[in-house]
Amino acid sequence: MVGQSLGMENQTTVTEFILLGLSSDPQLQMLLFFVFLVIYLITLAGNTVIMLVIQADSHLHTPMYFFLFHLSFVDLCYSSAIVPKMLVNLLARHKTISVNACFTQTFFIFLSASCEAFMLSVMAYDRYAAIFDPLHYAGTMNKRVCRQLVGGSWTMGLMYSLVNTVPVLNLNFCGPNEIGHFSCELPPLLTLSCTETLVNKMTLLSSIAVLAVINILLVLISYIQIISTILRIRSAEGRHKAFSTCSSHLIVVGLLYTTALFQYMKPSSISSVILDQVASIQYSIFTPMLNPIIYCLKNKEVKIALGRILKKTKKSKSQLM
Template sequence: MGNQTEVTEFIILGLSNDPQMQIFLFLMFLVVYLITLLANMVIMLVIRADPHLHSPMYFFLSHLSFVDICCSSAIVPKMLVHFLAEHKTISVNSCITQIFFIFLLAVTEGCILSAMAYDRYAAICDPLHYMDTMSKGICFQLVSGAWAIGFIDALFNTVFALKLHFCGPNQINHFSCELPSVLRLSCTETLTNQVMLFTSVVILGSSSFLFTLISYIHIISTILRIRSAEGRRKAFSTCSSHLTVVGLLYLTAFFQYTKPNSVSSMVLDEMFSIQYSILSPMLNPIIYSLKNKDVKTAIGKMLGEYNFFKYCRSYLKTNKQPKQRA
C-alpha cells in the first residue's frame, strides 16, 4: 500500500445533487417504502388469517413478502437519510454489511420464485400427487434451502469483499453499496470478487431462471392440452401473477449485471437498480392482489371485518340495548 491512506468511509453520490430534487426524491421514495411495508404486511396478515390461503402457493407468497420487506429495508432507509444529510457518507464496514444483505435477499428471492414455479408445476401437471409433492415438510425444506443458498452466497461475496483495500477515490456513483460500484474503488486485485459476482449472478441467477422457465414450459404445454377454454383460463390465471413478478425481476436484474460496458451509464444502472431493488418489492404484493382472485377476496373480507364504521355501528348498537334489572 506504501504511503497511501486507507479509506474508512465512502461518499454516496446518490441520484441527484440538486437540494430541491433531493427533497422531491425523499418524499417519493418515502411513499414507495411505506407502500412496500404496508402492502407486504397486508399480504402476510391475510395469508395467516384466512384458512383458505393455507396452501403451499400462499406459504411461498408470504415468505416472498417477508423477503421484499427486508430487501427494501436494507436499502431505502439509508437512502432516505442521504437525501436529507449534508454529508452523504457510509463507513466501509456498513457498506460491506449492506452488500451482504443485498446478496442474501436477492438470491433468496430468486430461489423462492423458483419454488413457486415448482409449486405451480406440481399443481397443474401432476394434480393427483400435489399434496404429497408439496407437503408441509417439503415446502419448509424449499424455503429453508432458499435462505441457506442466499446466506452462503452472501457470505462468500462478503468475505472476499472484506479483503479489499480502498485508498481513494471514495465516491460511489450509486444510491447504495452494490458490489460492482464498490469494486471500481478498490486499490487491490478484484479478480476473485468478479468471479464470485459472476457465479452469483450468472450461475445461481441463470439456474433459478432456467428452472422457472422449464417449469413453465411444462405448465403451458399442459394448459394447452386442456380442452375446456374455461379450464385453460382458470389454470393460467393461477400463474399469471407469478409470471409477471418473475419477468419484472429477472429482466431488469440480468440486464443490469450482464450488459456490456459499451451500453453502461450511471443513469441506466440506477434506473434498473431502482426497478429490481426498490420498485419490485412494492409491486409484487400489488400484482398478486390485483391478479389473484383468492387474495382479493381475502383482503376484502379482512377489510370488511375490521371496517372502522362497522365497528362503530356495532359498538353503538350494543350500548343502546337496555340494561337488564338485577
C-alpha cells in the same frame, strides 16, 4: 474520510464512503425523498397486508400462499436494506456510510436478491405440481416439503451472499471513497479498491451466471410443463383458470430478471452511472413495491380473503359501538 488502518478485519485506510446518490440538486433531492418515501411506505404496507391476510384467512393456508407469504417477507427485507439509508442521505448534507455499514448493506442486498430469485423458482415448481398432477399435489407439497424449500432458498441466498461479500473484507480502500450510486452495490464498490479485484469480479460474474442459469432453467422447465398441461385441458374456462394462477408469478419473474440480468451481465461498453441507477431502482425498489400490487390485482382469492377480513373488522367495530 481516509485515516489509519482499522485493523486486519477490514484492512483499509478508508473509514467511510460517500454515496453520491441520484442528484446533487437540493430541490430535486427533496422531490426524490418524497417519491421514494411514498414508494417505501407502499412497499411496507402492501407486503405487510399480504402477509397478514395470508396468516389470518384459513382459506389461504396452502403451499402457494405459504410461498407468497415468504416472498413478501423477502421483499420487505430487500427494500429495507436499501431505501431507509437512501432516504436519510437525500436529506443529509454529508452522505456518508461507514465501511462496516457499507459491507453489511452489500451482504443484505445479495442475500435478499438471491433469496427472492430462489423463492420465485420454488413458486414456479409449486404451480407446476398443482397443475401437472393435482390429485397428488397435497402429498407432493406437504408442510415439511414447503418448509424445506423455503429454508433451502434462504440457505442458497446466504451462501451466494457470503461468496461475494467475504472476499471484499480483504480488499484495501485507500481513496477515493466516493461511490457513484445510492447504495453499496458491489460493482461500484470494487472500482474504489486499491488492490486487484479481478478475482472478485470473476467470482461475481460466475456466481450471477450460476444463479441465473439455475433459476431461469427451473422456471422455464416448470412453465414448459405447465403450458403443455394447460393446452391439454379441453374447456376454455379450465385453461383460463389454470393460467390465471400463474400470470402474477410470470409478471413478477419478468420484472426481476430483465433488469437484474441487464445490470450485472451487460457489456462494460454500454455502462453508465444513470443507466446502472435506473436498473437498480427497478429491481431493488420498484419490484418489491409492485409484487404485492400485482398479486392483489390478479388474484381473486387474495381479494376475496381481504374482503372477508374487512367485513369481519367492520362487523366487530359495529358490535363494539
